[in-house]
Amino acid sequence: MSEHDNGIEREVMEYDFAIVGGGPAGFACAIRLKERQPDANICLLEKGAEVGAHILSGCVMEPAPLDELMAAWRDDPPAICVPAGRDEFRFFTKTRSFRLPTPPQMHNAGNFIVSLGELCKQLAAHAESLGVEVFAGFPGRHPLIEGDGPAARVIGVRCGDMGVEADGTPDGRPGPGFAPGVDIHAKTTILAEGCRGSLAKLLIARFRLDRDATPQTYGLGFKELWRLPAGRATPGLIQHSVGWPLDHKTYGGSFVYHLDEDRVYVGYVVGLDYADPRFSPFEAFQQFKHHPDIIRLLEGGEIISSGARTIIEGGLQALPRMDMPGALLIGDAAGTLNVPKIKGVHQALRSGMLAAEHLAAHGSGEGYDAAFRASPAGRELHKVRNIRPGFHGGLWLGMANGALETVLGGRGPWTLKTHADWNSLQNQAATRAHGAQAAMAAHWHAERTLAPRDRLASVYFANTVHEEGQPVHLRVADTSICATRCAEEYGNPCTRFCPVGVYEMVDDGAGGRRLHINASNCVHCKACDIKDPYQIIDWVTPEGGSGPNYQTL
Amino acid sequence: MKILVGIKRVIDYNVRVQVNRDGTGVVKDGVKMSINPFDEIAVEEALRMKERGDAAEVVVVSIGPEAAQQQLRTALAMGADRAILYQAEEEVQPLAAARALLAIIKAEDPGLVLLGKQAIDDDANQVGQMLAALWDRPQATFVSGLEFIDSVARATREVDAGLEQIDVELPAVITVDLRLNEPRFVKMPDIMKAKRKPLDIRPFAELGVEMPPQLETGLHEPPPKRQGGIKVESVEALVKALHDKGVLS
Numbered sequence: 001m002s003e004h005d006n007g008i009e010r011e012v013m014e015y016d017f018a019i020v021g022g023g024p025a026g027f028a029c030a031i032r033l034k035e036r037q038p039d040a041n042i043c044l045l046e047k048g049a050e051v052g053a054h055i056l057s058g059c060v061m062e063p064a065p066l067d068e069l070m071a072a073w074r075d076d077p078p079a080i081c082v083p084a085g086r087d088e089f090r091f092f093t094k095t096r097s098f099r100l101p102t103p104p105q106m107h108n109a110g111n112f113i114v115s116l117g118e119l120c121k122q123l124a125a126h127a128e129s130l131g132v133e134v135f136a137g138f139p140g141r142h143p144l145i146e147g148d149g150p151a152a153r154v155i156g157v158r159c160g161d162m163g164v165e166a167d168g169t170p171d172g173r174p175g176p177g178f179a180p181g182v183d184i185h186a187k188t189t190i191l192a193e194g195c196r197g198s199l200a201k202l203l204i205a206r207f208r209l210d211r212d213a214t215p216q217t218y219g220l221g222f223k224e225l226w227r228l229p230a231g232r233a234t235p236g237l238i239q240h241s242v243g244w245p246l247d248h249k250t251y252g253g254s255f256v257y258h259l260d261e262d263r264v265y266v267g268y269v270v271g272l273d274y275a276d277p278r279f280s281p282f283e284a285f286q287q288f289k290h291h292p293d294i295i296r297l298l299e300g301g302e303i304i305s306s307g308a309r310t311i312i313e314g315g316l317q318a319l320p321r322m323d324m325p326g327a328l329l330i331g332d333a334a335g336t337l338n339v340p341k342i343k344g345v346h347q348a349l350r351s352g353m354l355a356a357e358h359l360a361a362h363g364s365g366e367g368y369d370a371a372f373r374a375s376p377a378g379r380e381l382h383k384v385r386n387i388r389p390g391f392h393g394g395l396w397l398g399m400a401n402g403a404l405e406t407v408l409g410g411r412g413p414w415t416l417k418t419h420a421d422w423n424s425l426q427n428q429a430a431t432r433a434h435g436a437q438a439a440m441a442a443h444w445h446a447e448r449t450l451a452p453r454d455r456l457a458s459v460y461f462a463n464t465v466h467e468e469g470q471p472v473h474l475r476v477a478d479t480s481i482c483a484t485r486c487a488e489e490y491g492n493p494c495t496r497f498c499p500v501g502v503y504e505m506v507d508d509g510a511g512g513r514r515l516h517i518n519a520s521n522c523v524h525c526k527a528c529d530i531k532d533p534y535q536i537i538d539w540v541t542p543e544g545g546s547g548p549n550y551q552t553l
Numbered sequence: 554m555k556i557l558v559g560i561k562r563v564i565d566y567n568v569r570v571q572v573n574r575d576g577t578g579v580v581k582d583g584v585k586m587s588i589n590p591f592d593e594i595a596v597e598e599a600l601r602m603k604e605r606g607d608a609a610e611v612v613v614v615s616i617g618p619e620a621a622q623q624q625l626r627t628a629l630a631m632g633a634d635r636a637i638l639y640q641a642e643e644e645v646q647p648l649a650a651a652r653a654l655l656a657i658i659k660a661e662d663p664g665l666v667l668l669g670k671q672a673i674d675d676d677a678n679q680v681g682q683m684l685a686a687l688w689d690r691p692q693a694t695f696v697s698g699l700e701f702i703d704s705v706a707r708a709t710r711e712v713d714a715g716l717e718q719i720d721v722e723l724p725a726v727i728t729v730d731l732r733l734n735e736p737r738f739v740k741m742p743d744i745m746k747a748k749r750k751p752l753d754i755r756p757f758a759e760l761g762v763e764m765p766p767q768l769e770t771g772l773h774e775p776p777p778k779r780q781g782g783i784k785v786e787s788v789e790a791l792v793k794a795l796h797d798k799g800v801l802s
Contacts, residue, residue: 011742049565050585079583118583135741162738179738227574261574304571465567549567552583 008174010158011182015041017359018156018186020140020199022046023055024116024345025331026192027123028069028352034130036360042132043184044124045159047139047524049545051124052117054524055194056223056309056553057345058255058267059116060084060108060238065349066119070126078118080552082259084108085236090293092243092254097293100242104406105340105384108238113257113265115552116345139541140199141181143189143327145206152207154326156185157199160541165469172471188365189327190355192348195312196526198540200333209320209329215420216318216335217388219252219311220527222285222499223267223553224461228301233258240342245287248395250274251388252281254288255342256297265553266298269311269342271391272421272497272531277428277490281527282308282455282499289450303451305551306461308499308525313339313388316373316381318418322351323368330355336372338380339388340402350377383410389418425533427489455501459521463549464500466520466542473542474502474517474528481534482515483508490533497531499523523548554664554723555610556599559654560592560628562621563674572773579773588624591669593631595729597736598699599667600632607701610634612661616645616653622752629747630739636750641757649764651683656760658688663724665706670695670728681728691721697732 017033019026022044030044048054066073089102124134141160146153159181164172191200195218204210237258246252251271258264268285289298312335319336322329330336330351337344354375358368372378386405391398405412452458466473476482482505486492492515494503500521508514524547529539564570565585573580588596602608613628614637615621625636639653658666666688671678685692697716698709710717711730721727785791795801 011740013742013745049567052583053585115583121583133745135744137739138741159741177735177737179740182741305569460569463567463569549565549585551568551585 008180010180013043013182013184015043015184015186017042017188017190018184019044019190019192020157021192021194021197021331021333022048022051022120022124022134022136023192023194023331023348024120024123025333025336025348025352026190027120027127028065028349029190029192029330029356030127030132031069031123031130032353032356033359034127034132036356038131043186044127044132044134045138045140045157045184046134046136047160047541047544048136048547049549050121050136051134052120053136053549054547055117055120056221056307056550057116058221058223058257058265058342059114059345060111060257060343061114061116061119062111062341062343062346065346065353069349069353070123073119073122076122078114078122080113080115080118080259080263082113082235084111084113084238085234085258086238088237088239090239090241092241092288092291092293094244095292097241097291103340103402105338106240106342113236113238113259117550117553137545138181139544140184140193141541143199143203143206144183144185152325154189154203154324156183156189158183160544162543164471164543166471170471170475175469187326188359190330191327191333192330192352193333195310195332195335196529196539197333200329201529203324203327203329204320207321207324209322209324210318213320214314214317214418216312216314216320217418218272218421218530219269219313220272220281220308220497220499220525221267221269221311222282222306222308223265224306225304225553226264226266226298226301227304228262228264228297230262232297232301233262233264235260241288242395244291245284246270250276250279251391251395251398252284254294256294263304264297266294271313272310272527273392273419273424275424275426277425277493278496280496282458286448286450290448295450298450303461305463305553306452306458307548307550307553308523308527310526310530311344312337314418315339315388316378316385317389317415319381321369322372323365326365328355328365328368336377336381338384340384347377347380350375385410386412386414386416389416392416392419421530422533422535425490425493428491455499456521459500459523462500462523463551464521464523464547465549466522466546468520470519470543470546472517472519473540474519474522475538475540476515476517477536477538479515481536483513486534487513494528494532494537497527499525499527503528554608555612555661556602556608556665556667557658557661557663558592558595558599558611558613558628558633559666559668559680560596560613560615560624561589561669561672561674562586562615562617562624563589563672566590566673572775576772576774578770586620586623588627589669589672589674591671591673591729591731593669593736594731594733595667595669596628596631596633597734598729600737601734602701603632608665612637612663614639614654614657616641616650616757618642619754622754625752626747627739629750629752630744631737632743634750636752638752638754639757639760640754644766645757645764646767647677647679648683648767649762650680651687652762652764653757653760654680654684655687656762665723666726668726668728670730681726685726688726691725692727693719693721693725694728695730696727697730699727699733
């Protein structure tokens with residue numbers, strides 16, 4: 001824990017349930033708990049300056065779980081909510097595209113294209129109306145654990161301190177406006193931080209929750225909201241593509257969701273198990289936008305906002321145990337997303353509601369893990385468990401395996417293993433100049449005309465803010481590796497995988513190079529924490545309210 | 554002494570403001586709203602005065618939509634004693650706001666009115682000055698330093714030439730500038746306490762202020778796109794380029 005522990009008096013607030021993270025899982029849990037136990041004291045912490053500020057999802061939502069949680073949402077839909085129309089699935093080459101049959105999991109009849117940020121604001125209002133105390137701008141910074149060994153138990157979370165000044169040490173020192181974070185004590189702490197939550201990461205390690213799971217895998221998603229010239233968008237049209245600019249070995253693809261009022265969501269997802277250290281997911285997305293099919297749509301339009309966030313893709317075999325003494329993991333903090341459906345919101349809502357029902361019925365979280373796996377949400381993950389790992393052999397094998405698994409409905413007796421992302425990068429010597437991706441990597445800076453011009457320009461459309469005087473919240477355990485081993489082995493991939501250019505190698509003034517971290521650009525996507533090949537980057541929460549301010553994403 | 558602080562709900566300063574499709578205004582749907590930053594500085598100053606013993610009560614007041622309660626709750630969580638919202642869903646222009654504040658002053662009888670120097674949405678910078686005139690009391694605007702000597706406020710003003718110090722007799726209207734203070738962080742237990750503090754919501758009409766719009770907005774337009782720069786090879790080329798642009802004669 002931080003050095004501010006010494007001599008700093010902290011207020012303690014007692015709750016029955018403390019929920020960390022204002023996303024669909026957290027609010028579903030809070031709302032359902034309040035319905036079952038109206039007298040329970042529940043608080044929900046959100047690190048963004050307001051609910052929805054940090055959340056980012058495609059997002060085509062399956063509505064059934066939301067109907068179950070908050071039936072009235074259809075009468076008062078979120079600011080962006082368009083019924084799904086036609087589905088289109090295409091394979092891209094550099095200049096052409098071919099229609100493919102839409103995989104059955106990707107049929108969207110009856111679903112809705114929504115802004116998840118806007119939906120979360122409505123869930124927050126509903127939760128507050130039931131008496132949940134929602135605190136936006138307050139990150140859960142440290143888990144509070146009592147006891148050792150088998151007796152260890154989570155008793156709450158410590159909120160991040162406000163007004164800390166950078167002084168060269170990792171933790172900084174209290175500044176003039178310093179306000180120590182409150183300790184929240186709760187009978188049960190529920191972690192709903194989303195993909196690669198910083199507390200979930202600590203607790204998974206502390207309680208070895210992943211000891212029976214295969215390595216977790218992730219994707220990195222980008223999303224932009226565009227306003228097009230009048231008449232160009234087809235409200236409800238859902239377009240996905242695979243292929244160019246990715247080679248067949250790299251997992252990923254695009255989405256274009258057509259909204260009302262001449263708006264579209266355009267985005268791109270890349271599996272973080274890509275192998276070429278020179279690969280830049282951001283550039284792949286920007287090049288995709290210049291495919292003839294896409295530039296035709298976007299040209300003359302205006303970018304309104306942009307963002308990036310990692311996606312948890314390991315599925316059932318990588319799912320850690322979801323209960324531990326005193327705490328639960330729900331939603332994507334555990335990894336409940338359905339990759340073949342490319343949907344996580346309905347699963348997050350279900351896992352949150354189920355956690356609440358379990359807590360209300362049993363008085364503790366014990367047994368929640370088994371309950372989740374046996375629930376419809378767990379069974380849904382079981383059915384599709386072998387599809388994403390099948391892409392480890394490349395796009396075509398993956399598609400063939402996906403078709404087989406779909407026919408079998410996941411009833412095959414085998415379960416494919418997942419592989420960690422951080423050790424998937426090939427040593428530069430092995431990748432030097434071969435393969436289509438390598439050829440493309442040499443031309444990342446191909447002529448582009450559409451906004452944003454570069455990663456720094458995209459930061460502007462994410463409305464990201466961090467006080468400049470804060471300590472750096474991206475902690476690199478050993479920066480000497482950067483200029484030596486990493487430069488040689490991988491050519492500093494952090495300077496390319498970060499979607500907003502946080503990491504830069506600069507002249508150290510003595511003839512060498514050193515790592516410079518532009519922490520204030522960070523959009524809290526967590527890609528660095530996942531993909532760094534030496535696992536020495538630790539993403540921690542900065543001062544509350546910092547980070548992106550996504551608008552209608 | 555009672556201090557009345559006016560606060561306005563505006564689009565958060567971190568948000569990139571966009572003009573709506575038909576040019577009738579800016580996009581507010583799904584956009585983060587906050588206390589006008591200058592007003593937040595005014596709240597902070599009032600709280601510091603109370604903590605020093607220069608004031609007994611801090612009342613925050615806002616004129617605006619129902620949702621402006623959120624901003625008043627924030628001010629209460631910072632430490633204000635009570636809040637009043639005069640609910641007006643339509644735009645309230647500066648003169649109407651000044652008249653409304655005058656009516657509120659009549660009811661509340663404060664010893665000091667603290668306002669932000671301007672709101673960051675329309676940047677009008679008029680309400681404080683109009684209010685002082687209507688109230689017929691002294692004013693100190695663009696204040697970046699403030700102390701009290703008996704019934705006199707000694708205000709340091711940010712003016713074009715630098716800093717100016719003036720004394721104003723209380724009650725007065727003081728509008729605050731950026732450098733006056735740095736507002737505190739709101740603490741979690743104080744957010745809880747703020748939920749129990751009084752927040753009155755009253756209809757704007759109750760103030761009896763006629764507000765025919767004085768200003769008519771023609772069109773909202775984003776600023777023109779900036780042209781990219783060019784690189785020139787030599788001093789001669791630079792001079793020529795500047796000549797061609799008409800910058801040098």
